[in-house]
Amino acid sequence: MKVKMKTKRSAAKRYKLTGTGKLMRRKAFKNHILTKKSEKRKRNLSLNAQVDKSDLDRALLQVPYLQYLR
Numbered sequence: 001m002k003v004k005m006k007t008k009r010s011a012a013k014r015y016k017l018t019g020t021g022k023l024m025r026r027k028a029f030k031n032h033i034l035t036k037k038s039e040k041r042k043r044n045l046s047l048n049a050q051v052d053k054s055d056l057d058r059a060l061l062q063v064p065y066l067q068y069l070r
Contacts, residue, residue: 011062015051023051023059023066 016024029037030045037045051059060066 005064007065008062011059012066015059015063015066016048017066023056024048025051025059 014025018024025048027045027047027049030042034042
């Protein structure tokens with residue numbers, strides 16, 4: 001009997017794949033306590049960031065069927 005790998009649903013909601021094959025994520029620290037953060041900082045936190053190379057293998061293990069182009 002063959003067993004399929006399961007996708008971590010929480011990870012599937014957090015990662016997106018770009019057309020060029022980069023794995024993108026949201027930046028942290030933009031949920032609450034925003035009054036003391038500057039507008040520039042909050043605007044920068046709104047942008048998406050690329051998953052770092054050191055974290056890429058762990059992220060892809062959580063989402064095994066995401067078509068990642070290496």
